[in-house]
Amino acid sequence: MKKALLALLALPSIAFAQMDTTADEAAIRSFYDMALEERHAYGWLEELCKEIGPRLAGTEGADKAVEWAQETLDTLGFDRVFLQEVKVPHWERGECSVQLSDTDLEFTSCALGGSVATPEGGLIAKVIEIPDVDDLESFGRDQIEGKIVFFSAPMRQTYISTGAAYGEAVAKRHIGAAKASEYGAVAVVIRSVTTKKDDAPHTGSMSYRDAPNKIPAAALGYQSADDLQALLAENPELELYMKMTCEWHDSTTSYNVIAEFVGSEYPDEYAVVGGHLDSWDLAEGAQDDGAGSVQSMEALYLMMKSGYQPKRTHRVVLFMNEEFGLDGAREYARQAQLLGHKHVIGIESDGGGDVPRGFSIQSLPSGVSVVESFKWFLEPYGLREYSVGWSGADVGQLRNDDAILLGYRADGQRYFDYHHAPTDTFEVINARALELGSASMAAMLYLLDKYEARP
Amino acid sequence: MKKALLALLALPSIAFAQMDTTADEAAIRSFYDMALEERHAYGWLEELCKEIGPRLAGTEGADKAVEWAQETLDTLGFDRVFLQEVKVPHWERGECSVQLSDTDLEFTSCALGGSVATPEGGLIAKVIEIPDVDDLESFGRDQIEGKIVFFSAPMRQTYISTGAAYGEAVAKRHIGAAKASEYGAVAVVIRSVTTKKDDAPHTGSMSYRDAPNKIPAAALGYQSADDLQALLAENPELELYMKMTCEWHDSTTSYNVIAEFVGSEYPDEYAVVGGHLDSWDLAEGAQDDGAGSVQSMEALYLMMKSGYQPKRTHRVVLFMNEEFGLDGAREYARQAQLLGHKHVIGIESDGGGDVPRGFSIQSLPSGVSVVESFKWFLEPYGLREYSVGWSGADVGQLRNDDAILLGYRADGQRYFDYHHAPTDTFEVINARALELGSASMAAMLYLLDKYEARP
Numbered sequence: 001m002k003k004a005l006l007a008l009l010a011l012p013s014i015a016f017a018q019m020d021t022t023a024d025e026a027a028i029r030s031f032y033d034m035a036l037e038e039r040h041a042y043g044w045l046e047e048l049c050k051e052i053g054p055r056l057a058g059t060e061g062a063d064k065a066v067e068w069a070q071e072t073l074d075t076l077g078f079d080r081v082f083l084q085e086v087k088v089p090h091w092e093r094g095e096c097s098v099q100l101s102d103t104d105l106e107f108t109s110c111a112l113g114g115s116v117a118t119p120e121g122g123l124i125a126k127v128i129e130i131p132d133v134d135d136l137e138s139f140g141r142d143q144i145e146g147k148i149v150f151f152s153a154p155m156r157q158t159y160i161s162t163g164a165a166y167g168e169a170v171a172k173r174h175i176g177a178a179k180a181s182e183y184g185a186v187a188v189v190i191r192s193v194t195t196k197k198d199d200a201p202h203t204g205s206m207s208y209r210d211a212p213n214k215i216p217a218a219a220l221g222y223q224s225a226d227d228l229q230a231l232l233a234e235n236p237e238l239e240l241y242m243k244m245t246c247e248w249h250d251s252t253t254s255y256n257v258i259a260e261f262v263g264s265e266y267p268d269e270y271a272v273v274g275g276h277l278d279s280w281d282l283a284e285g286a287q288d289d290g291a292g293s294v295q296s297m298e299a300l301y302l303m304m305k306s307g308y309q310p311k312r313t314h315r316v317v318l319f320m321n322e323e324f325g326l327d328g329a330r331e332y333a334r335q336a337q338l339l340g341h342k343h344v345i346g347i348e349s350d351g352g353g354d355v356p357r358g359f360s361i362q363s364l365p366s367g368v369s370v371v372e373s374f375k376w377f378l379e380p381y382g383l384r385e386y387s388v389g390w391s392g393a394d395v396g397q398l399r400n401d402d403a404i405l406l407g408y409r410a411d412g413q414r415y416f417d418y419h420h421a422p423t424d425t426f427e428v429i430n431a432r433a434l435e436l437g438s439a440s441m442a443a444m445l446y447l448l449d450k451y452e453a454r455p
Numbered sequence: 456m457k458k459a460l461l462a463l464l465a466l467p468s469i470a471f472a473q474m475d476t477t478a479d480e481a482a483i484r485s486f487y488d489m490a491l492e493e494r495h496a497y498g499w500l501e502e503l504c505k506e507i508g509p510r511l512a513g514t515e516g517a518d519k520a521v522e523w524a525q526e527t528l529d530t531l532g533f534d535r536v537f538l539q540e541v542k543v544p545h546w547e548r549g550e551c552s553v554q555l556s557d558t559d560l561e562f563t564s565c566a567l568g569g570s571v572a573t574p575e576g577g578l579i580a581k582v583i584e585i586p587d588v589d590d591l592e593s594f595g596r597d598q599i600e601g602k603i604v605f606f607s608a609p610m611r612q613t614y615i616s617t618g619a620a621y622g623e624a625v626a627k628r629h630i631g632a633a634k635a636s637e638y639g640a641v642a643v644v645i646r647s648v649t650t651k652k653d654d655a656p657h658t659g660s661m662s663y664r665d666a667p668n669k670i671p672a673a674a675l676g677y678q679s680a681d682d683l684q685a686l687l688a689e690n691p692e693l694e695l696y697m698k699m700t701c702e703w704h705d706s707t708t709s710y711n712v713i714a715e716f717v718g719s720e721y722p723d724e725y726a727v728v729g730g731h732l733d734s735w736d737l738a739e740g741a742q743d744d745g746a747g748s749v750q751s752m753e754a755l756y757l758m759m760k761s762g763y764q765p766k767r768t769h770r771v772v773l774f775m776n777e778e779f780g781l782d783g784a785r786e787y788a789r790q791a792q793l794l795g796h797k798h799v800i801g802i803e804s805d806g807g808g809d810v811p812r813g814f815s816i817q818s819l820p821s822g823v824s825v826v827e828s829f830k831w832f833l834e835p836y837g838l839r840e841y842s843v844g845w846s847g848a849d850v851g852q853l854r855n856d857d858a859i860l861l862g863y864r865a866d867g868q869r870y871f872d873y874h875h876a877p878t879d880t881f882e883v884i885n886a887r888a889l890e891l892g893s894a895s896m897a898a899m900l901y902l903l904d905k906y907e908a909r910p
Contacts, residue, residue, distance in 0.1 A: 032613065032615065033613045036612045036613050037612055037613060157491045157492055157887070158487065158488045158491050158492060160487065160835060160836055160837070160891075162887075195886075195887060196886070197886075355810070355866050355868050357837070380615060381615055382615070382812070382840075382866075384839045384840070385837075385839070411810050411837075411866070413810050413885060413887045413888050413891070414885050414887075414888070417885070430868060430869050430872070431650075431651070431652075432612070432617075432650060432868045432869075433868050433869070436615075436868070
C-alpha cells in the first residue's frame with residue numbers, strides 16, 4: 001500500500017532524483033545573469049512604448065508595432081519569423097467631454113472601448129448615482145429612465161489579490177451600459193476601475209450584448225468621480241453634459257507576430273510563450289502588455305542564447321487584439337487545430353512587469369504535479385506562489401488535455417494603478433523586476449522542455 | 456526517542472493546536488482591511504515627504520520631522536508620546552561641482568556624507584580609473600599619487616538580493632577615500648552605488664577612519680560615470696576640476712520620538728516597532744526610511760485600533776540618525792539598559808515600502824522557531840521569505856538572549872534605484888505595497904504578544 005501510494009505521488013511529476021539539478025541550477029542561473037546584465041526586454045520595451053506607443057488593434061500604432069516586433073525578432077536568430085493574419089475590429093474613440101451642465105466644470109473622462117457616440121450636439125440629462133450593476137434593479141425604471149447612470153462604486157481595496165478586486169469591479173465597465181439601457185438610461189458614466197486614487201481615466205472594453213438601445217458610456221477619473229459624488233450629494237437635480245465622438249469603422253486586417261525555433265527531437269510538438277502586442281489607445285501599454293510581449297521575446301531568446309537545444313518546437317507568439325475580442329489568440333488556436341499542430345506547452349505573461357511571484361497552472365492534475373516538481377528551482381528567485389485553474393486569456397485558447405498552460409504571475413499590487421490609463425507608461429516599469437520575469441519564464445520553458453513535461 | 460524528538464521540535468515554537476487560529480485570522484484580516492481602506496501610513500508619508508522633506512540629523516529638516524512625528528503620534532491615543540534626547544553630528548554638504556577641467560562639461564555629482572571640502576578654489580588633478588577599493592594595491596602609489604581616484608565599478612546586477620549587491624559595492628563609498636589617501640590620492644569620485652542606470656547621484660555615509668590625510672569624496676551619477684569612463688578611454692591624461700564646500704559643525708541635539716502603550720499583563724516587558732526618522736539631505740527619504748517610520752506608526756495604531764489589548768508594553772520608536780552613526784538607536788539601547796527596561800520584541804522596517812516578502816529573524820534558534828510557527832498566518836498576504844541572522848541597524852542595538860528581533864522585509868528590487876538619491880520621493884511609493892507592510896508588521900506584533908513569544 002505504502003509503495004503504491006508513493007508511486008502514485010511520484011508520477012507523473014518529475015522525481016527529484018531523476019533531475020540533473022546541478023546542471024539545471026547552472027542553466028537557470030545563466031538565464032537570470034543574462035537577463036539582469038543585458039536587459040534586452042527593458043530596452044525593447046522602451047522602443048515599443050516610446051517609439052510606437054499606443055497600439056490598439058486596427059490602428060496605425062498596431063501596424064507599427066507588428067513591424068517593429070517582426071524586425072526585432074528577425075535579429076535574434078530564430079529559424080523563422082512570420083506574420084499570421086487576423087481580422088480585427090476598428091474603433092476610434094474620438095473626443096470625450098463630461099461637464100457639469102451650464103458650467104465650465106469638466107470632469108476627467110474617456111470613452112469606454114466600443115462605446116457609441118452621443119448625438120452630434122452632445123446630450124444633457126440628470127444623473128442618478130447607483131453603486132454598481134447589481135443595484136440597478138432596486139432603483140428601477142422609474143428612477144432611471146431618461147437619466148445618465150453614474151456607477152460610483154470604487155474597486156474594493158481590501159482584496160489582497162487585485163485581480164480578484166478587478167473581477168468584481170469590472171462589470172460596470174463591461175456591461176454597465178447594456179444593463180442600464182434596459183431601464184431607460186440615456187448614457188452611463190462609471191468610476192474608473194483602478195487601485196490608484198488619482199484622476200487618470202481608465203478605459204477598457206465594453207459590450208452592448210443584445211441591448212436594443214446602445215447608449216454612450218464613459219469612465220471618470222477616480223477623483224472626478226469623488227467630485228461628482230459630492231456635487232450630487234449637494235444637488236441631486238444636477239445635470240451633466242456629455243459629448244463623445246466615437247466611431248466604428250469596418251473590420252480590418254492585422255497580425256499575430258510569431259518567431260519559431262524548430263525542436264530537435266519533437267518538432268511536431270509546440271511550446272509557445274507569449275503576450276499581447278496590442279494595447280489600449282490611451283496608453284503606452286507598458287504594463288499591459290508591452291511587458292509580457294518583451295518578456296516572451298526575451299525568455300525564448302535567453303534559452304536559445306544559453307546554448308540549450310529545445311527538443312520541441314518553440315514559439316514566441318505576440319497576439320493581436322487581446323483587449324478587444326481576443327481575435328489573435330482565437331485565430332492562432334484555430335490555425336493550430338487546422339494544421340494539426342499539437343500544442344503541449346504555453347506560457348503567457350499578461351499581468352504586468354513587476355517582481356515575480358510564481359505561476360498559475362491550467363492543466364490536468366497530473367500536469368499541475370509536473371510544474372510543481374520544478375518549484376524548488378525558482379524559489380531562490382522569489383517565485384513561491386502557484387495556483388491552479390487558469391493560464392491567460394490568449395494562451396488559454398490552446399487548452400487541451402495534452403497541454404500544460406501557465407500564466408506567469410508578477411506581483412499585482414501596482415498593476416491596476418495604470419491598467420488601461422494614460423499613466424501606463426514605460427517609466428512605471430522597473431528594469432530588474434521586468435528582467436527577473438523574463439528569466440523566470442525562460443527557466444520554466446527550459447525545465448518543461450528538458451524533462452519533456454506533459455500531463 | 457521519537458516522543459522526545461517531537462517534544463523537542465514542538466518547543467518553544469507555538470504548537471498550532473494551541474492557537475486560536477480562527478480569531479487570529481480574523482484579527483489579522485482586520486489589520487489588512489483597515490490599512491488598505493484607510494491608508495494612514497500613506498497619508499503620513501505624504502506629509503513627511505512633501506511638508507518636511509529632507510531631514511538629515513542635525514538639520515532643521517530633522518527638527519521639523521521630530522515635531523511632526525510627535526504631533527501626529529499625539530493624535531493616535533497612545534498612553535504617552537515623548538522625546539528622547541540624542542547627540543548627533545552636524546554636517547552640511549554645501550556645493551559640489553565636478554567638471555572636466557578647462558571645459559564646460561559638468562558631471563552630475565554630490566558630496567559623500569561626511570566628506571571634507573576641497574581647497575577654497577577647488578582642485579585640479581589627473582584621474583586614475585580603478586574599479587574598486589580592493590584594486591588600489593595593484594595600481595600602487597606610483598600610479599595614484601597626486602591624482603583623483605575614480606572608483607568605476609558598478610553595483611553588480613546579477614545578485615537577486617540587491618542588499619547583497621549593495622554590501623559588496625558600498626566599500627568604495629564608505630572607505631574609498633580613506634584607502635585611496637593611503638596611496639597619495641588627492642580626492643575620490645565614485646560611481647554611485649545604485650541599481651538604476653540614470654544620472655541621479657547617490658550620497659551616503661563615508662568615513663576617514665584613522666586616515667592622516669582627509670581627502671574630498673564625491674559620487675557621480677551612473678551615466679556621468681559612464682561618460683567619464685569613455686572620456687578617459689580616449690584621453691587618460693584628462694584632468695578634473697572639483698570643488699566642494701562641505702562643512703562640519705559642532706555636534707548638536709536631536710531626538711528619538713517614542714509613543715508608548717502600557718501592557719496589561721507584562722508592563723515591564725517592552726516590544727518596539729520602529730524605523731528611522733532621519734533621511735539623507737538630497738532626498739525626501741520616502742523609501743529610506745519614511746516608509747519604515749510611517750509603517751511602524753501605523754502597525755501599532757492598527758493593533759490598538761482593533762481593540763486588542765497588548766500584554767506587554769509596546770512602543771513605536773522613530774530613531775534619529777540611523778544614516779550617520781546610529782546615534783538614536785545607541786542612545787535608546789543605552790537608556791533601556793540604564794533603566795532596566797527589558798526589551799523582548801523588536802521589529803524594524805528599513806528596507807523601503809515595497810510589497811511584503813517576509814521577515815528576517817535575529818534571535819536564538821528557539822526564538823526563530825517561535826516566529827516560524829506564525830508563518831502560516833501571513834502566507835495569504837504574500838509573506839513567504841524568512842531568513843535568520845539579522846534584524847536591522849537600529850533595532851539590532853537591542854539584541855540580547857531574551858529578545859526576538861525582526862526585520863520586516865519588503866521586496867528589494869527597486870530599493871537601491873532611489874537609495875540616498877534625490878529621486879527617493881513620495882511618488883516612488885505604492886500605496887497598497889506600503890499599507891500591506893504596515894498590516895504585516897501589525898500582524899506579527901499581535902501574534903508575538905498574544906502568544907507571549909520569547910526565545
